[in-house]
Structures are given as structure tokens and as C-alpha cells.
Amino acid sequence: MLLAVAWYHAQRICQWRADICSPPLNTEEVLTATAPQLSMYQRLGGLLPVNFRRVGALLNSEGVGLAVMAVLVMGVALAGWGANYVALDDGRLRWGAVGIIATAMFAVLVAERHMAATANEAWPEAKFIAPILRLTLVVQCLSLPLFVFPTLNIALFINLPAVVVLAVAIEFLLRGLFSLFMPPKTEEAEPDYLAKSQLAAQLVWPPRPMLFLQHEIHQHFGIDLRQLWALTVLKRVFMPVLTVMIVCGWLLTGFKQVSTTQRGIYERFGKPVTVLHAGLHYGLPWPFGQVKLTENGQVHELAAGEQDDTAPEPLASAEGNAPPGADRLWDAIHSFDKAQIIASQSDDQQSLQIINSDVRFMWRIGLTDNAALAATYRSNNLLALIRSTANQVLVHQFSSLTLEQLLGEQRNALASLINRAVQQKLDALHSGVELLSTVVEAIHPPAGAADAFHGVQAAQISAQALVARERGHAAELAASAQTLATTRRNQAQMNATDMTSKAQAxxxxxxxxxxxxxxxxxxxxxxxxxxxxxxxxxxxxLLIIDSRIGAGASPTIDLREFPSLNAAARRDMPAKPTQEPSR
Structure with missing residues (x-):
């Protein structure tokens, strides 16, 4: 597309030269050609204050057309940007594409050599089209290895041709926009060729950026840099200094910085040698020595039912509403729940039942060096490994328990049992993962059966409460009867013992x-x-009378009560007069 734009602009300049060099027409033809009949719409447009002719001339200018085509090229290049591509099969299709590209490369190479050999007097625009042809040849050369070797499916090789095209398209865009601010030329002056690229002009061998800069400065400002001794010395020492800088920069790639939240595994010639802790370290430069960074104590949370492509929940505000993840209702469907098949019993027969469980694991990579090595080299995806291992343990643990047992069992004990089982499996796989804790957030029936299970559970609770109440009432009656019987037995034993004791006495x-x-x-x-x-x-x-009175009879006891003389005297004594208090 860039080559077509450059060719089109060259053709317009050639057409202008042809019109200038063509023989003039006679007067009548000139008047007829220069005085066209105006239509009604054109006459109405002439009455408006806006100069549509100037706007139309601006839109039809070569700068606007060049900018529009550059934007189109940039859109096409960015549309094909990606990390990989769909490789062609090993049949005739791939080798046919290779043959077409090779033929096109040969044709472009012949055209470029022809343009480069064309004299400036014969075609002045040939020297501007030749760099665009070299650009096309470079893009084809960079694209050909991807077809020949499908294993080179790397983002660097795939997007490198697009980078080159984007750079030249941006230059075309800037040239087209800047041309709008240039003073307009007369009709007799030859139009400028805008579709030229200084970046594409650098695609020569050997590259001569200094020579190009010297030529441009001498052409535009009249300064000959060849007469400056400092630039001559700089030109001589440029390559040695550049080589030393490149070597020093390459040696500096041996410095590796490890932050406090990470650990580094140093690889020497691709073999892990040691684990580097926080700080600045030096080893062999790239690619002989590399450092792979891994975590150092970061704690992660993993839900057994969560999928790999599930987007993390956004952080909720402390003053706002609760996040959806905090919903623990049975009648709601949660993305982090995992369905489990457990044992069930119905009508004295064994069957299966489905429950939803939310089990979360807190894990981290072990703090030892061996754990860091194992987590880096023995597993490609730690999350998938932990989730797979946890699911195996959950299936094994839940398969022998019923829903009533799971709901009634202590969650802490169940979580501790699951944590030990998962950790044992991870240690057997040498994963380097350390489980800090396991939390059983929820165990409940599926959302569709929650209402039915609520009714069954409520009926079961009511029946159990009724049975317990009747058992309590029966126990109360039995205890009361036993207490009464014991009281009566003890009273009878006490009376019998008392009577026996009195009889014995x-x-x-x-x-x-x-x-x-x-x-x-x-x-x-x-x-x-x-x-x-x-x-x-x-x-x-008593009043005792001497028994000697009446010797022939027994003593007589008189039980009558007689007041004594003193009591009678006190009773018959007059009362003392009451003394009035003195005033």
C-alpha cells in the first residue's frame, strides 16, 4: 500500500509534466475548456459565505490524500498485530505461499535495482521510489522465515514487519499534515513529491547515517561538515566507541536486582545453580546467565470451585454494600461453589445426592530454597495443580458422608482433615506449595433444591423436637413416680423402725x-x-393433806385449785389514787 501511494504521487507529477510539455490548444478550445457551464447547485453554493472551492481544493490536495492513506496503512498494520499467528499446514499451501513470496521478492529486487540505476534527469522520482521498494523487500524477507519455519511463532518475529511499516506510515502521515501549512505554489511551479521516506532511505548496506546527516545539512544549510576536524575524529572513533559501549552494556546485563518480595533462581547455561535473596547480584551476562524471579511469602487464596478464567471480584468499599461474594444464602447460585456427589440413604436404600461446597485454601510458595526450585521447575501452573489436587481430596472426603453428617459435623475438624490430605498430596508431587489454612465457607444443597430441603429439614427438626418433648414429659412422670415411691418406702421403713425400737424399749x-x-x-x-x-x-x-387423818383410808388428793392468801389479799386491796402531774 505504501508502494502504491508512492507510485501514485510520482504518476501525478509525471502527468503534470506531460500537461506542461503538451502542445497548447487553439483559442476556441481553450475558451470551451476553461468556461464550463455552472449547474444550479454550483450557483447556489456560490451565494453561501463559505468558500467551498477552497475547502474542496484542500480536501483534494496531495497532503490530505497522503495522510488518509497513511492512517489506512496504520490501521491495517495494527489489525494484524498479535502474539501468534495461525500457521499453515505442511501441505502444498505453505510451500505455495513461500513460492509466491520468493517470486515477489525477486520482482521487487529487479524493480529496485532498475530504479536505483535510473538517472535523475530521466526520472527524478525514481530515487524516492527505490527506498519504498527496499522497504517492501525487507518486509518480505522478514515474513518469509515464518512460513519456512513454523516453529518461529514468536511475537518478536511476527510483529517486526509491522513495526517497520508503522514507522514509515507515521512519517507519511506527518509529511501529509505538515504540507498543509506550506505556502501554496503557483500553477506554473512543479508540485513537490511528498511520498518520500527518510527512514526507508536508511535501508542501505553498509548503513551511513552520518553521511546522510552530512548531506542533508550541507543541502539545507550550506554547512560542510567534512571540514570540521572534530567530526572527522568522531567519525573515526565512532565504531570503536560504539563497540566498547555495546560490550559494556552486555556485561552489565549480568547485574540482577531482586526485590524484598521476590526470590531469584540463578541459571548458568540453562541450569539452576542457586537461589538469590533480596539484593543486587552479579552473574554471567545474558544469555549465559539468567535469573528467574519467584515469590517470597505472598499468600494467595484459592476457591476449589473457581475457574481459571473467572474475573476477580472488585474490592468493596468499607462503607458501601456487601460484595456479591459475601452472599451465603442457599437459594442463590454462586460462581465459587463446586458440586459434589455424596452418599445418601432413602427408604433404607443407598443412593447419591448432590451438594454445593465452598472450600477455600490459603497457600504460598514455601520459604525454603528447595520449595522455590520445586515451584518454579516442577509445575507449569501452580493454581491448576492445587485446584486439581484439592478436588481429588474433596471427592474422596465427601463420598462417604451424607448431607446430615456434613451439616452436623464440626467444620474446623473437617477443614483440618482436608488441609492435611491436600498437603500430603502436594508434598508427594514435590510442588513446593505450603498450605497455610483451609476454610470451609459453606456446605449446602443445590440452589434449586434449597427450598425443598428447607421444608424437609424443618419437618425433621419439628419431629425431633416433638419426640424430645414427649421423652422429657415421660422422664418427668417417671422421676415423679419414683420420688413418691421412694418417699413412701422411706416413711414406712422409718415408722417400722420407730415402732420396733419402741417395742424393744x-x-x-x-x-x-x-x-x-x-x-x-x-x-x-x-x-x-x-x-x-x-x-x-x-x-x-396440789394441796397435800396429811395421810394420818383417817388412818383407815387411803390418802385423798384434791385436784381443786384454791388461790393463796397472798394472792387473795392483793386482789382485795384497794387501788392507789392516781397522782396528778405537777403543773
Whole structure:
């Protein structure tokens, strides 16, 4: 496209020369050619204050056309920009493309040599078209190896031709825009050739940037740099100094800086030698010595049900609403949940059941050097390895448990069991990954069955509560009956023991009295009689009359109560007059 633009501009200049050099027409033809009939729209346009003729001349100028074509070329080049390309198969199609490109390269090379050998007097624009032909030849040379060797599917080789084309297209765009600010030329002056590129002119061998700069300065400013001794010395020492700078720069590639949040694995001739910690280190320059950076203690969170292409959730504001990831309702579908098949029992028969679980793992690369080496060279994708291992462990752990057991089991114990199992598998694979903790966020039925499971769970809870209440009532009645029976049994035992003790005491007392009667006779009987009498009459007022009165009869006991003389005297004594208080 750039070559076509350059050829088109050269053709317009050639056409202008042909018109200038052609024989003039007669007067009538000139008048007829220069006085065209104006249409109605053209006459109406002439009445408007806007000079459409000048605007049309501006839009039809070569600068605007060159800028538009340059933008089109840039769009085409950027549309093909990519990290890889779809390689052709090994059949005839690929080698046919190689043959077409090789033939085009030969044709462009012949055209370029012809333009370079054309004298300036014969065709002045040939020296400007030749660099564009060399640009086309360079693009073809850079594109040909990608067809010959499909393994060179690297972004650098793929996009390098587009970089060269973009540079020249940007130069064309700038030339077209800057030409609009140039003073207009008369009709007799030859138009300038705008489609020329100074970048493409540098595609010569050997490259002569200093010679090109010297020629441009001498042509535009009249300064001959060949007469300056400093520039002559600079020209002589340019290559040695440039070589020394390149060598020094290449040696400086041996310096490697490792930040505090990273560790570096130093490779010497492609073999890992040691692990570099934070700081500045020096080794062999590139490509003999390289440093691969890895993490140093960064903690990551991984959900077992999360996919690799899932976009991370944006950070939520502390003062705003809760993020969608905080939703733990059963009747909502979560992207981080993973479906698991667990055991189930229905009507005394074994079956299967599906649940959704949200299990998260906190992991990091181990802090030892061996862990860093293992994480870098033994696994291509640590996230996929951890997720695959975790899914295997979850399937094994959940396959032998029912939903009631999972919901009723302690999550901390289950998380600890899963954490140990996953860590053992990762250690067996020498992954270099260290699991810090495992958190079981949620275990619930699928979202579609959440409402039904809520009803079943509520009915089960109600039945269990009713059974527990009836069992408590029965236990209360049994305990009350047992307490009453125990009380009555203890009371009966206490009464029987009391009666037995009294009977035994009476029997002992009777035996003692019988024995006393046998030994003492009437004396004991009288003493006993008087003792009983004293106990009976101990608290009663008595009037004892001498028993010798009436010797032939027994003593008489009068139980009547008579007041004493002192009490009668106090009762019959008049009351003392009341003394009035002194005033």
C-alpha cells in the first residue's frame, strides 16, 4: 500500500509534466475548456459565505490524500498485530505461499535495482521510489522465515514487519499534515513529491547515517561538515566507541536486582545453580546467565470451585454494600461453589445426592530454597495443580458422608482433615506449595433444591423436637413416680423402725421392772407408783393433806385449785389514787 501511494504521487507529477510539455490548444478550445457551464447547485453554493472551492481544493490536495492513506496503512498494520499467528499446514499451501513470496521478492529486487540505476534527469522520482521498494523487500524477507519455519511463532518475529511499516506510515502521515501549512505554489511551479521516506532511505548496506546527516545539512544549510576536524575524529572513533559501549552494556546485563518480595533462581547455561535473596547480584551476562524471579511469602487464596478464567471480584468499599461474594444464602447460585456427589440413604436404600461446597485454601510458595526450585521447575501452573489436587481430596472426603453428617459435623475438624490430605498430596508431587489454612465457607444443597430441603429439614427438626418433648414429659412422670415411691418406702421403713425400737424399749423396760419386782417386791411397786404420780402431778397445783387423818383410808388428793392468801389479799386491796402531774 505504501508502494502504491508512492507510485501514485510520482504518476501525478509525471502527468503534470506531460500537461506542461503538451502542445497548447487553439483559442476556441481553450475558451470551451476553461468556461464550463455552472449547474444550479454550483450557483447556489456560490451565494453561501463559505468558500467551498477552497475547502474542496484542500480536501483534494496531495497532503490530505497522503495522510488518509497513511492512517489506512496504520490501521491495517495494527489489525494484524498479535502474539501468534495461525500457521499453515505442511501441505502444498505453505510451500505455495513461500513460492509466491520468493517470486515477489525477486520482482521487487529487479524493480529496485532498475530504479536505483535510473538517472535523475530521466526520472527524478525514481530515487524516492527505490527506498519504498527496499522497504517492501525487507518486509518480505522478514515474513518469509515464518512460513519456512513454523516453529518461529514468536511475537518478536511476527510483529517486526509491522513495526517497520508503522514507522514509515507515521512519517507519511506527518509529511501529509505538515504540507498543509506550506505556502501554496503557483500553477506554473512543479508540485513537490511528498511520498518520500527518510527512514526507508536508511535501508542501505553498509548503513551511513552520518553521511546522510552530512548531506542533508550541507543541502539545507550550506554547512560542510567534512571540514570540521572534530567530526572527522568522531567519525573515526565512532565504531570503536560504539563497540566498547555495546560490550559494556552486555556485561552489565549480568547485574540482577531482586526485590524484598521476590526470590531469584540463578541459571548458568540453562541450569539452576542457586537461589538469590533480596539484593543486587552479579552473574554471567545474558544469555549465559539468567535469573528467574519467584515469590517470597505472598499468600494467595484459592476457591476449589473457581475457574481459571473467572474475573476477580472488585474490592468493596468499607462503607458501601456487601460484595456479591459475601452472599451465603442457599437459594442463590454462586460462581465459587463446586458440586459434589455424596452418599445418601432413602427408604433404607443407598443412593447419591448432590451438594454445593465452598472450600477455600490459603497457600504460598514455601520459604525454603528447595520449595522455590520445586515451584518454579516442577509445575507449569501452580493454581491448576492445587485446584486439581484439592478436588481429588474433596471427592474422596465427601463420598462417604451424607448431607446430615456434613451439616452436623464440626467444620474446623473437617477443614483440618482436608488441609492435611491436600498437603500430603502436594508434598508427594514435590510442588513446593505450603498450605497455610483451609476454610470451609459453606456446605449446602443445590440452589434449586434449597427450598425443598428447607421444608424437609424443618419437618425433621419439628419431629425431633416433638419426640424430645414427649421423652422429657415421660422422664418427668417417671422421676415423679419414683420420688413418691421412694418417699413412701422411706416413711414406712422409718415408722417400722420407730415402732420396733419402741417395742424393744418397752420389752427391755418390762423385763427390768419384772426383775426389780422379783428382788424388791412391794417397795419397787410403791416407788414406781410414786414416780408415775410425780410425773403426772409435777406441773399441777396440789394441796397435800396429811395421810394420818383417817388412818383407815387411803390418802385423798384434791385436784381443786384454791388461790393463796397472798394472792387473795392483793386482789382485795384497794387501788392507789392516781397522782396528778405537777403543773
Amino acid at each position: 418397752t420389752a427391755v423396760s418390762f423385763a427390768a421392772q419384772k426383775q426389780a419386782v422379783a428382788h424388791a417386791g412391794q417397795v419397787f411397786i410403791d416407788e414406781l407408783w410414786f414416780s408415775q404420780l410425780r410425773q403426772t402431778l409435777g406441773h399441777s397445783p
